Amino acid sequence: MKKILFLYILTSLVSCEPDDICSENTQTTPRLVIEFFDIENFEAPKTAPGLFAVGLDDLGNEVTILGEVVNSRSIIELPLNGSENQTQFKLYSNYDIIDNEVEGNPDVITIAYETESFYVSRACGYKNNYSIQGFSIEQDIDLWMISTEITINEVTNENESHVKIFH
Amino acid sequence: MKMKVMSKYSISILCSILAFGLTSAQNNVEEKKPNIQQDSVVFQEKYGLRFGVDISRLARTAFESDYSGFELNADYRLSKKLYTAGELGFEEKSTSTSYLDSKAKGNYFKAGIDYNLYENWLGMENLIIGGLRFGFSSFSQTRDRYTIYDTNGQTWGGIINEDSKEFAGLTAAWLELIFGIKAELLNNVFLGLNVQIKARLAEKSPSNFENLYIPGFGRTYDSSKIGTGFSYTITYLLPIYKKTRIQKLSEEDNEKTAVE
Numbered sequence: 001m002k003k004i005l006f007l008y009i010l011t012s013l014v015s016c017e018p019d020d021i022c023s024e025n026t027q028t029t030p031r032l033v034i035e036f037f038d039i040e041n042f043e044a045p046k047t048a049p050g051l052f053a054v055g056l057d058d059l060g061n062e063v064t065i066l067g068e069v070v071n072s073r074s075i076i077e078l079p080l081n082g083s084e085n086q087t088q089f090k091l092y093s094n095y096d097i098i099d100n101e102v103e104g105n106p107d108v109i110t111i112a113y114e115t116e117s118f119y120v121s122r123a124c125g126y127k128n129n130y131s132i133q134g135f136s137i138e139q140d141i142d143l144w145m146i147s148t149e150i151t152i153n154e155v156t157n158e159n160e161s162h163v164k165i166f167h
Numbered sequence: 168m169k170m171k172v173m174s175k176y177s178i179s180i181l182c183s184i185l186a187f188g189l190t191s192a193q194n195n196v197e198e199k200k201p202n203i204q205q206d207s208v209v210f211q212e213k214y215g216l217r218f219g220v221d222i223s224r225l226a227r228t229a230f231e232s233d234y235s236g237f238e239l240n241a242d243y244r245l246s247k248k249l250y251t252a253g254e255l256g257f258e259e260k261s262t263s264t265s266y267l268d269s270k271a272k273g274n275y276f277k278a279g280i281d282y283n284l285y286e287n288w289l290g291m292e293n294l295i296i297g298g299l300r301f302g303f304s305s306f307s308q309t310r311d312r313y314t315i316y317d318t319n320g321q322t323w324g325g326i327i328n329e330d331s332k333e334f335a336g337l338t339a340a341w342l343e344l345i346f347g348i349k350a351e352l353l354n355n356v357f358l359g360l361n362v363q364i365k366a367r368l369a370e371k372s373p374s375n376f377e378n379l380y381i382p383g384f385g386r387t388y389d390s391s392k393i394g395t396g397f398s399y400t401i402t403y404l405l406p407i408y409k410k411t412r413i414q415k416l417s418e419e420d421n422e423k424t425a426v427e
Contacts (some may be wrong), residue, residue, distance in 0.1 A: 055322060
């Protein structure tokens with residue numbers, strides 16, 4: 001009896017597999033990092049007041065970005081749509097909601113890119129990396145963004161900004 | 168086709184190892200005529216080819232839906248404590264995680280030695296084995312599904328790729344330490360149990376993917392090249408010749424016999 005128990009324990013130890021959980025520190029699919037700079041001084045980061053972003057799907061409907069809140073900041077991270085080759089966002093400055101009306105100045109940006117999938121690990125599966133092919137601001141009568149510059153084409157991590165917007 | 172070549176290759180290696188065992192054993196056949204003294208006991212020890220199957224793999228094939236496998240094993244006794252030993256097998260195993268579905272399939276062989284650490288009582292031929300193996304596997308991996316992992320929420324909805332892709336021509340080699348027992352239950356029939364610790368020496372991984380399971384080696388771990396395994400074996404010893412073992416009785420035993 002003891003022998004059987006011993007064999008059972010031995011077998012369960014050997015065949016037991018630890019839970020494979022994708023660590024939060026693992027670099028998986030990166031977001032596009034945009035940094036805002038002063039149009040009068042290209043070297044100086046400049047806070048965009050009341051910055052808020054929403055996604056636009058291919059029909060032009062607004063898509064809520066999970067975790068996105070109104071915040072004055074000079075850096076924003078935007079998730080690209082991995083099943084399309086371009087994504088549009090509406091970036092508001094001075095975003096506010098007054099009497100159920102959205103206040104602020106929305107500018108629409110379009111990012112075109114190529115997607116490639118890379119194997120990460122058993123626990124994390126695959127990640128997407130993006131290669132930026134184009135970045136544009138849609139014309140409207142009241143643009144708060146004045147010009148843009150792509151600084152890093154390959155979106156592989158979120159450590160540095162990929163695009164500069166001057167305002 | 169590749170697999171066929173592979174199994175032929177491994178069979179021939181196994182055979183040559185066994186043949187080596189046979190020739191070296193024959194040199195030992197010239198037995199010295201034992202000079203039997205009164206204070207010693209003579210016993211004929213069996214030398215031969217022991218072969219069998221891994222019943223744990225048969226059981227797993229029957230009861231686990233994501234596994235099928237088969238393993239033949241054999242050993243040949245070279246000397247009192249040393250055996251040359253090997254295994255030949257086939258395995259197919261599906262691996263499923265939240266982000267991946269894949270299946271590994273292939274053949275393997277293992278060759279090496281077993282050393283009997285157990286000093287048997289006279290007339291018994293059980294083994295406590297410490298063994299060493301070199302293992303080699305030739306296999307393919309099929310990726311059936313994968314998900315793009317995105318920590319930043321599913322703003323745009325998850326991306327699942329279900330295009331099945333086979334990565335063929337994969338190989339792996341490893342060294343293996345074995346610790347186990349073999350007990351003679353019936354005449355010439357042994358039941359064995361062993362555990363294995365393996366260290367991967369080399370492997371050919373698929374591009375933009377990795378070997379999640381290697382037939383014969385088992386599942387792989389991200390953090391190390393170590394693997395584990397176990398076997399329950401049932402084997403039959405085909406005795407080829409016998410060798411006399413003389414055990415001198417200790418003084419204590421002599422006294423006992425005297426009393427009797």
